[in-house]
Amino acid sequence: MVGAGPVGLLLTALLQSTEDCSVHLSEKRPEYTRTRMVQLAPYLVADSVESYRTDDIDGDSVEAIFDPPELEDALAYRQSIAPDLAALLQGWTLGFCPLNSIERSLSDLIDARGHGVERTSAVVTAEDAMSMLEPGDVLVDSTGSRSLLRDRLIPNPGEPVDGQNTVNVRLEYALVITFLYGQPYDCNEYCKYYKNKENPRYKFIPMVHRTHYDGAVSHVTGIVNISAEEYEAMPTRFDGEWLRENAPDVAQSMDRFIDKIKQETQGEILGDLEIVRIPLDLYRARNATNRRWLAAGRSDHPFGRSPVLLAGDSAIGSPYFQSISLGFENAMFLARLVAQRDLAVGEMLDRYELYIYKQWLRVYMRSKMIKHNKDLFESIDDPLALLDKLHIY
Numbered sequence: 109m110v111g112a113g114p115v116g117l118l119l120t121a122l123l124q125s126t127e128d129c130s131v132h133l134s135e136k137r138p139e140y141t142r143t144r145m146v147q148l149a150p151y152l153v154a155d156s157v158e159s160y161r162t163d164d165i166d167g168d169s170v171e172a173i174f175d176p177p178e179l180e181d182a183l184a185y186r187q188s189i190a191p192d193l194a195a196l197l198q199g200w201t202l203g204f205c206p207l208n209s210i211e212r213s214l215s216d217l218i219d220a221r222g223h224g225v226e227r228t229s230a231v232v233t234a235e236d237a238m239s240m241l242e243p244g245d246v247l248v249d250s251t252g253s254r255s256l257l258r259d260r261l262i263p264n265p266g267e268p269v270d271g272q273n274t275v276n277v278r279l280e281y282a283l284v285i286t287f288l289y290g291q292p293y294d295c296n297e298y299c300k301y302y303k304n305k306e307n308p309r310y311k312f313i314p315m316v317h318r319t320h321y322d323g324a325v326s327h328v329t330g331i332v333n334i335s336a337e338e339y340e341a342m343p344t345r346f347d348g349e350w351l352r353e354n355a356p357d358v359a360q361s362m363d364r365f366i367d368k369i370k371q372e373t374q375g376e377i378l379g380d381l382e383i384v385r386i387p388l389d390l391y392r393a394r395n396a397t398n399r400r401w402l403a404a405g406r407s408d409h410p411f412g413r414s415p416v417l418l419a420g421d422s423a424i425g426s427p428y429f430q431s432i433s434l435g436f437e438n439a440m441f442l443a444r445l446v447a448q449r450d451l452a453v454g455e456m457l458d459r460y461e462l463y464i465y466k467q468w469l470r471v472y473m474r475s476k477m478i479k480h481n482k483d484l485f486e487s488i489d490d491p492l493a494l495l496d497k498l499h500i501y
């Protein structure tokens with residue numbers, strides 16, 4: 109396994125409890141420092157098909173895409189997850205926690221169990237990964253959105269071509285803005301509308317469930333849509349002061365939004381705004397495995413002999429705060445496949461490709477729907493602009 113981010117760690121922890129399986133996990137970062145607050149989807153710990161499908165936006169897609177036995181098998185696997193790991197998952201679906209606390213808890217759990225995993229601290233190159241592969245090994249690339257091996261899963265003569273194995277849909281450019289508020293604060297669609305009523309251009313949209321009160325402080329995260337030109341002119345991350353000086357219109361919108369929260373609940377912002385500018389990309393690897401190497405009969409190459417699979421953001425990336433949950437779910441499926449030691453390699457890769465494709469359909473539809481709803485929301489007080497965005501037969 110190359111890459112011990114949340115997905116590589118979860119997959120390692122799942123495989124650690126699998127008979128006849130030992131894991132070699134390599135990670136280049138010496139410590140876990142990412143403090144952004146994330147939340148996992150409740151479907152990760154669902155114990156029935158009904159509770160698995162409770163998501164407002166993709167409940168129906170789940171039914172349309174997956175066959176009932178597939179869902180039942182996935183839920184049965186969830187029930188079999190070791191209690192120490194299951195307890196962590198349960199906790200993360202209840203509220204927010206910093207990304208590095210997920211990473212540290214998983215990493216500590218793997219170390220505390222003390223068996224079946226060898227860990228290496230190193231930057232792994234594609235050549236390193238290939239040279240490590242022995243008969244009977246499975247190589248998993250969980251190195252994130254700038255995947256180490258994604259482009260190499262297509263057997264080209266010469267060097268791999270950048271992006272040759274990726275389908276990318278750029279949905280928008282956005283500022284992800286996070287702040288802490290000293291009172292309980294919750295937000296639904298009515299609240300998003302009312303608090304943005306005087307913001308014609310830059311509407312701050314806290315994601316549903318993106319506000320979280322932990323007893324003393326509310327964590328609020330949301331996004332503001334910006335143009336490609338604005339995106340280019342901004343640094344990767346900055347604070348409220350930079351925003352006020354360099355993008356005063358966005359800052360004013362934030363101030364209006366926050367003033368309305370204060371009027372309602374008489375609290376104060378604690379500290380400053382934390383702002384990251386990101387392109388919101390929805391992408392997938394066209395090939396999430398090396399099945400094309402196997403089909404090409406390239407037994408002269410390590411990728412023509414052993415299975416190689418992408419996991420987490422290496423395989424699929426999606427915006428709107430859903431990616432870790434998707435990566436965790438895909439890791440559960442992959443752990444089940446690896447555990448079936450009598451499964452032929454070709455069959456294993458085909459099943460993984462099909463599953464990843466179904467997950468892609470699901471997240472593609474969900475993300476497009478969220479984007480569409482956001483677009484309509486941006487024009488909600490302008491009927492003509494709104495009608496321009498509606499395509500009705």
Ligand SMILES: Cc1cc2nc3c(=O)[nH]c(=O)nc-3n(C[C@H](O)[C@H](O)[C@H](O)COP(=O)(O)OP(=O)(O)OC[C@H]3O[C@@H](n4cnc5c(N)ncnc54)[C@H](O)[C@@H]3O)c2cc1C
Nearest residue numbers: 111113114115135136146232251252420421429430431432
């Ligand atoms: C601002 C922001 C907010 C977000 N909020 C949320 C949220 O609320 N909910 C959510 O679900 N998702 C969220 N996400 C997305 C989420 O962070 C990613 O989906 C998640 O981190 C992907 O996990 P991963 O393990 O696949 O990859 P990563 O987290 O990228 O981990 C990859 C690991 O591989 C290691 N690595 C890379 N290359 C090598 C190499 N050559 N050798 C050795 N190690 C290597 C890296 O150091 C890293 O530890 C957010 C993303 C951003 C940018």
